[in-house]
Amino acid sequence: MTRIDAKFAELNAAGKKAFVSYVMAGDPDYETSLEIVKGLPAAGVDIIELGLPFTDPMADGPTIQLAGQRALDGGMTLERTLDLATEFRRVDDTTPIVLMGYYNPIYSRGVDKFLIDAKLAGIDGLIVVDLPPEEDDELCIPAQKAGLNFVRLATPTTDDKRLPKVLQNTSGFVYYVSITGITGSAEAEATNVGPEVARIKSNTDLPVIVGFGINTPEKAENIASVADGAVVGSAIVSQIAEGQSVDDVLAFVKSLADGAHRA
DSSP, rough: OOOOHHHHHHHHTOOEEEEEEEEEEESHHHHHHHHHHHHHHHOOSSSEEEEEOSOOTOOOHHHHHHHHHHHHTTTTTTTHHHHHHHHTTTSSSOEEEEEEEEEHHHHHHOOOHHHHHHHHHHOEEEETTTTOGGGGGTHHHHHTTTTEEEEEOOOOTOOTTHHHHHHTTTOEEEEEOSSSSSSSHHHHHHHHHHHHHHHTSSSSSSOEEESOOOOSSHHHHHHHHHHSEEEHHHHHHHHTTTTOHHHHHHHHHHHHHHHHHEE
16 A cells, blocks of 8 residues: 555545645755645645656646746756655655656656655655556556556546546546646636546546646635545646745645645
């Protein structure tokens, strides 16, 4: 059982929905980023999605793209991202970390080496948005063998024919992308999301977490009410981009987490 599996078991026993937060590793700089990440669990975050900076983030909108660029400009690398996770693990050995990004930096490092290093750093799962199920032998299968969950994305365009393929080797949870398009480009609506979540859950026993287009506590509550939890990324990253203090960023995160936990 991974930390992700344990967290969902704990939430399920308590009758609670999950709140997942995304932050870009190294944004706006390594030290501030580490301070924010360390503060997320106390702000109510159940699972941390840690963005891996990359030069061509094709699924991300301007907010996340710029965060990645700020991190890269500050010298952030895959190595330093794993260092940040390692530092976090010195103070928290229970909150799951899902590394979210693109395959190129992992491929460049070498899959075997990356998986060993990620496991040592305390990474629990991976979301690699540009590796479809047809490429499971590249990373998904090796990751599962190494004890890491491989979280797959389902979208509004994932039809009934495609869905079983998407779910085939997924573990940890399913990430349902609530809108068609890039991150931060539209708002999620529970009336649209609910039937899609139900459709996915009829095909898997995994929790279904919904992300993209959630930017207020009310929206987090509404979306979590029709799913197993909510993910917020761009709205948090925007706070960091605006130069908000660590305390203010974490207060905003807490308001979102409180919303999701009310569902």
